[in-house]
Each structure stands twice: as structure tokens, then as C-alpha cells.
Amino acid sequence: MCLAIPALVKKVEDKEAEVEIGGISRRISLWLTPEAKVGDYVLLHTGYAISIIDQDEAEETLRLFEQIAKEVK
Amino acid sequence: MRFVVEFRDGELAEGLITSIRRTSKRKVRFMEFCGGHTVSIFKYGIRQILPPTIEMVSGPGCPVCVTATADIDKAIALALIPGVIVTTFGDMLKVPGSRSSLQKARAGGADVRTVYSTLDALKIATENPDKTVVFVGVGFETTAPTVAASVLQASEQNIRNYMVLSLHKVCPPAIRSILDAGEVKLNGLICPGHVSAITGSNAWEFVACGYGIPCVVSGFEPLDILQCVEMLVNQVEKRESKVEIAYRRGVTPEGNLQALKIMEQVFEPCAAKWRGMGEIPNSGLRLRREFTQYDAEAAFEIKTEPAVEPKGCLCGEVLRGVKTPLDCRLFRKVCTPENPVGPCMVSSEGNCSAYYLYGDNGGR
Numbered sequence A: 001m002c003l004a005i006p007a008l009v010k011k012v013e014d015k016e017a018e019v020e021i022g023g024i025s026r027r028i029s030l031w032l033t034p035e036a037k038v039g040d041y042v043l044l045h046t047g048y049a050i051s052i053i054d055q056d057e058a059e060e061t062l063r064l065f066e067q068i069a070k071e072v073k
Numbered sequence B: 001m002r003f004v005v006e007f008r009d010g011e012l013a014e015g016l017i018t019s020i021r022r023t024s025k026r027k028v029r030f031m032e033f034c035g036g037h038t039v040s041i042f043k044y045g046i047r048q049i050l051p052p053t054i055e056m057v058s059g060p061g062c063p064v065c066v067t068a069t070a071d072i073d074k075a076i077a078l079a080l081i082p083g084v085i086v087t088t089f090g091d092m093l094k095v096p097g098s099r100s101s102l103q104k105a106r107a108g109g110a111d112v113r114t115v116y117s118t119l120d121a122l123k124i125a126t127e128n129p130d131k132t133v134v135f136v137g138v139g140f141e142t143t144a145p146t147v148a149a150s151v152l153q154a155s156e157q158n159i160r161n162y163m164v165l166s167l168h169k170v171c172p173p174a175i176r177s178i179l180d181a182g183e184v185k186l187n188g189l190i191c192p193g194h195v196s197a198i199t200g201s202n203a204w205e206f207v208a209c210g211y212g213i214p215c216v217v218s219g220f221e222p223l224d225i226l227q228c229v230e231m232l233v234n235q236v237e238k239r240e241s242k243v244e245i246a247y248r249r250g251v252t253p254e255g256n257l258q259a260l261k262i263m264e265q266v267f268e269p270c271a272a273k274w275r276g277m278g279e280i281p282n283s284g285l286r287l288r289r290e291f292t293q294y295d296a297e298a299a300f301e302i303k304t305e306p307a308v309e310p311k312g313c314l315c316g317e318v319l320r321g322v323k324t325p326l327d328c329r330l331f332r333k334v335c336t337p338e339n340p341v342g343p344c345m346v347s348s349e350g351n352c353s354a355y356y357l358y359g360d361n362g363g364r
Ligand code: SF4
Pocket: B312, B313, B314, B315, B318, B325, B328, B329, B330, B331, B332, B335, B336, B340, B341, B342, B343, B344, B345, B346, B352
């Protein structure tokens, strides 16, 4: 029920945005993330973006996993 | 899909699993609070992958499951009032109330519609100016801000026939209640990911500091959960208890301030009844007085008979992590997703439904 999925922001109009999720486009609300901009990935929950995905942190986390995988070999 | 597939990589998972196996020495029990985590853990067979030192128990983090029978009855009673259209999320439809369900009410002629978003409910309200559209709001901190935003939107756009029955709940008081009851001893808490996207990971400081229990906020992909378990194990072995985030791409310590502000503006805390846990102070959200005109409880005199709990159903114990669905005599025999006796079997994130669907991956 607290499911949220990553969506790519394609267009921003006032408090709404057009996003793409796996090739499908949708209109969503930016009431909760007014700072979202084109090119951001947001976490989409019941029609609202609830947070903006930090892409640097995502890469950092994946690098950490790679390092762990190397270390335990 | 970006930020999804990368976090399902098998080789990286191997690395994390090996690291967990090497580090984990002490026998521990971790609880995943959130139903979304329960589903991921079962789906990816994570319980089996973990070393025998680690026991996992599922918590009450499914908003549909913890909704009290009396509140379901209220939603059904609302649906039966002429001129009312009840809108809600899909999972609520089949949840058995004392005598009926929203689905049965609909079959009997009530206007009950499932929506994906409150935005759809607002649209139904504008399209049906002569009806009152009530959104039955269930959900935790992830969802409550979206419902708060819908109320502000209704007010901004002067939509007067939109209302909310607020059955929202907030998570920290429920976790406190479980810890205070002491029925399950926990050595670590897998904190909800999207609740924390709103509240911030700081919301769990009281668990780490006050109860000395390690806390790690997790995402929902298998690598997220493995990283979370790895971090919990590390804390346990170092005898630390702090709040960490294994979902840094989505969660910060402070959370979403805008969402918190909107939620605060529209709702205020109140006592709420949780299935299996009784009434917990300050664990619910009701509309503030300024927004009374959007409050379905204020607008309608909702009359219900005393609630009757489903007979033989152990949802309460299951939600508290004291029992598993396998302890329930009705599980699989009488109670199935097609014919659910309790809400934990109805909801796609309910513990009983997870055991039913992914049984072979389930309780060891
Ligand atoms: S299996 Fe069905 S009856 Fe038993 S606890 Fe779960 S929902 Fe309730």
C-alpha cells in the first residue's frame, strides 16, 4: 500500500507533471515535490511524487555493493 | 526500469549474502514493519538465503490490515447513504466488516468506486456535482500527505462535494506499542521505506536510542533488503544501536518537509484503533477544525452496530508478530484470497496473503 515506483519527469506544468514509467506516460501531481524538474526521477505513489530520487546516492550505493562483492570473493 | 533492475543484480546480491553470513554470529530476530517489505522478502526468498542465526518476523505495516472492523463498518454505512459515492483504494473493497463489505454493499446497489489516486476521486466529485463523493482514506505517512493535498486542492478549486473519511494512521506509535508490549523480542527493525521518505529516518531515533534496537530504513528491491540486513547485523555484532539508511536514493534523515507541512496543515493527531493492538494514543490523523467541511464524520451521522470480529481469525496476533498465518486453523483451508476471512488475507501486502502466495519461500 505504501508502494512507490520510479518515474522520469518529462514535462512540468505548474503543480503537475508528465512522467514516464516503463515507456508509459502519465500525468501526476507535484504538490508534495514542487522542486521536481525535467530529468528528475521521482518516487510515484498514488498519483503524487513523494520524493525525488537522489541519482548520485543511487550510484554510490551500487558502487558500495560492487566493492563488497569484490571483497568477499 | 531505472533504479529498479540495478537493485536486483544477482552477483551483487551474492556479495551481500556472503558478507552477512560471515559477519552474523549472534542469534537475532529482525522485524520488517512494512507489508511491502514482507512481500519482497517472500517473493525473493530472502528468509531462506539468510543464515540460521537470523530470524525474520513480519510486523503490522499494512494499512488495510490494521484498519479496525468498526471503521470498515463505518465506510460501509457511508456507502449506504443515498447520494453518497464512496471512493477508495482497491484493497479495501473485499475487507470483511462485521456483516458486509464494501464489495457486497456495491453488489447491493451502493455506489462504491475504486480509484488509483485521490486525484481520481476529485474528478468524480467534479463530474457528479449533485452527489457527495467520500474518499475513504486509509494509509500511513506515505499516503496521508496525498490525501491532505487533495483536501487543499478541493478547497482551492472550490469543490464542495468532496469529503474524506480519515482512517489514516502513523507508524511510530504502533512500533512503540509493540515494543512496550514486549511480546516479541527484537534485535533489529527494518524501518519502512516510503513512510520514511516522508517522515525522514529521524522518526526512528526513539527506537534506536530509547529501546537500544538497531534501525535501518530499507528500500524494496532485493539488494536494498540485503543491504539493510547487512547493516543491522553489523550494528548487532558491534553492539551498536543507531538509525541508518539502506535506501539513500529515496530517503533522507529529515524527510519530505513539504509533504509534512501539508499533512500537518490538514490533519491533527488523534487516538486510533488498530486491529489486534487496540486504541493507540496519537496514532491516527483527523481533519483539523478548519477543514470540517471536508470531514465525512462531521457531515454525516454514521450509525453502526457494535463490531463483530471474524471468528477464528488470528489477524491480530499475526499483525503483532506473535503468531504466523501457519498457526491459523483457517489458513488455506477456509481462508483464501478468493474467500478471505480476515484482512491479512485480502490485502496484497497482508502477511497471510504473502504466506499463501509464496508459501514455499515462507516460514521456515
Ligand atoms: S489466514 Fe485468514 S483467518 Fe487466519 S489469520 Fe489470516 S486472514 Fe485471519
